[in-house]
Amino acid sequence: MPVGAITVEMTKQGLKNGFLHGWAVGLGGITIDLTLIILLSAGLASILALPIIQIPMWLIGAAFLLFLGYDSIINADKDITLSGEKVKKSFFSSFKNGVLVAVSPGNLVFWVNVFGVVLAKNYASDQSHFIIVALGILSGILLHDLGLLSIISITRKALSRKAIKWLTIISGILLICFAGYFVYEFIQSVKVYI
Template identity: 25%
Template sequence: MLDVVVQGMTVGVALAAPIGPINVEIVRRGLRGGFLSGWLVGLGAVSADTIYCALVVGGLAPLADSAALRAPLYLAGAVVLGYLGIVGLRGALAGGPVTAAPPPARRSYATGFLMAAASPMGIVYWLSIGAALVASAVERSGRDAAPVLVVGVFAGIVCWVTVLAGLAQGGRRWVSERLLRTLTALGAGVLLLFAAWFLLDGLRAAAAL
């Protein structure tokens, strides 16, 4: 079963590593509030991705491919990312210091969970590449390998999130207040671009109903 764990970790890292709104938010919060603030956002995202992986393992992927479900997910993702982008821009443009005490743990975790749960990119991944990799593991090692694969996926994403939040924490020492403000504004702008993309796709999905 060790090969299944390794495959699951590979799937997790492959999902988590590409630059997207969740990684942007982990870095942004890590720079502003430290390691724990960014890491908890990532942990929330890990929880949502693990649920999606478990649904694929359970054979429920076709339900998530429904246009009636995709439309509200896209629109919810647009709302979440739009809110985070606006908050980030307001913080960057405000006169006070950009660095701040980390928000409550529950809020950071909930932010990451909502971002991942409503992310069309994550959903598409699990419906395509993720589903194929799960099927491959089950075919090679049997149905008992499915829970092991889920554990591997969870471990892989946690490893990536821990490294990314740690890098953001370390970067605080070398980033000036002015540069941090600029990076915060750029990160917020990226979140707003993703929000606009999700909004357009959500409207298209709703129009197709």
């Protein structure tokens, strides 16, 4: 699976607060993924694919990811819980972060352009095949999340507070890079209509 904003946020939360908090971000993301599958099957894909909807979503997504990246860098040394320490952040707060990243316009555009096309094609041909493909996508996301967070959970035990801080800063930089990519996509989309 491609590394996206949700993966970066899961990694950051997993490093700072442990497996469960990274998993909470993943659960927030998969909740939105499941909701999108249901909405795409109900016809949302054709609406979200409209240029008048999609073009501004790139810019809104860029702003959102820029904010998350900036926040990650500024707060890199805050709320770090080393292995064995009691976590201060709530599980729901991490889940909420996952939901917020997943409903970012950039994630929605990704869903419509990648999974939406695959799901729409299968929905049109055979609804039972659509369900199998949708379950395959969700299973892949679930396996990705569990695998990634297992690696992070094991690696986290060997990391110092300073190392986690720098990895959080790198995560913030990656989120800002994603924001730059979204700005690029926005500019390319606008050029088509100018």
